[in-house]
Amino acid sequence: MHWKDKSFMEKFSTIYDSWLELVLQSKHVNPTINAKIAHEIKNPLAIIRSTLQLIESQIPTVKSNKHWGSLYGEIDFINTLIKDFTVLNQSFKIDKQQVDVCGIIEILAHQFEPICKEKNIFLYTSIPKNLPHVDGDQLRLREAFVNIIKNAFEACKAKDTISIIIKRLDNYIIITFTDTGTGIEKDKIDTIYDHFVTYKENGTGLGLAIVKAIIEQHKGSIEVTSEVDYGTSFIVYLPIIAH
Ligand SMILES: Nc1ncnc2c1ncn2[C@@H]1O[C@H](COP(=O)(O)OP(=O)(O)OP(=O)(O)O)[C@@H](O)[C@H]1O
Ligand SMILES: [Mg+2]
Numbered sequence: 001m002h003w004k005d006k007s008f009m010e011k012f013s014t015i016y017d018s019w020l021e022l023v024l025q026s027k028h029v030n031p032t033i034n035a036k037i038a039h040e041i042k043n044p045l046a047i048i049r050s051t052l053q054l055i056e057s058q059i060p061t062v063k064s065n066k067h068w069g070s071l072y073g074e075i076d077f078i079n080t081l082i083k084d085f086t087v088l089n090q091s092f093k094i095d096k097q098q099v100d101v102c103g104i105i106e107i108l109a110h111q112f113e114p115i116c117k118e119k120n121i122f123l124y125t126s127i128p129k130n131l132p133h134v135d136g137d138q139l140r141l142r143e144a145f146v147n148i149i150k151n152a153f154e155a156c157k158a159k160d161t162i163s164i165i166i167k168r169l170d171n172y173i174i175i176t177f178t179d180t181g182t183g184i185e186k187d188k189i190d191t192i193y194d195h196f197v198t199y200k201e202n203g204t205g206l207g208l209a210i211v212k213a214i215i216e217q218h219k220g221s222i223e224v225t226s227e228v229d230y231g232t233s234f235i236v237y238l239p240i241i242a243h
Pocket of ligand 2: 151
């Protein structure tokens with residue numbers, strides 16, 4: 001069946017529902033099938049998005065409808081969810097190369113500068129020179145770090161501090177993300193890596209599940225320590241390439 005067929009579109013929601021169910025038992029799903037389903041769902045979404053753009057160019061007044069903009073938002077949200085699911089199911093292709101973790105953090109710190117200014121949060125980094133590279137996927141590692149930093153920003157208020165400290169210990173690169181934000185309550189801390197566990201009004205609860213999946217794909221590990229009202233530290237251990 002092709003995605004352009006009307007019948008495919010009609011079955012879209014049924015397929016999506018059963019897929020979600022499968023993904024939630026992700027350990028038992030064939031990653032290749034999962035990746036294919038993700039691909040098939042993305043196709044009609046792309047059609048819906050470009051159709052909206054076409055309607056917009058033909059009937060410009062439609063943009064003034066208060067619900068119009070949110071349609072794009074919903075489509076983009078489904079696309080993000082699909083991407084997240086493929087990560088959680090480990091059905092993404094790890095594109096291994098020599099990755100300069102320090103370089104990724106330097107660029108991210110630079111990219112987060114405007115948010116720091118806007119929220120009046122101090123971002124401190126300690127990045128040593130000449131650390132060895134890790135064997136990994138640059139984009140995925142970046143995605144993991146972004147999720148950790150994003151959480152830190154969401155937990156902080158004005159005048160709080162976020163620090164990112166990189167060190168080497170034996171055969172590991174250790175990246176410690178510390179914030180002086182809200183902290184995590186003791187009874188919640190064991191649940192934060194679970195899928196769909198969120199304590200935020202608009203969270204999806206997939207951020208840390210994705211972080212864990214990515215770090216584990218790199219044969220690394222992640223630890224958290226936190227105290228309410230004092231802040232939180234996430235420590236990521238990534239193995240260095242064995243030369
Ligand atoms: N740095 C932090 N400070 C305080 N709480 C945190 C921090 N990082 C994570 N948490 C807690 O862990 C929960 C799960 O985080 P996770 O990133 O998985 O989901 P989320 O941030 O709620 O939603 P999203 O899917 O948008 O990332 C958060 O809801 C929050 O309660
Ligand atoms: Mg998050």
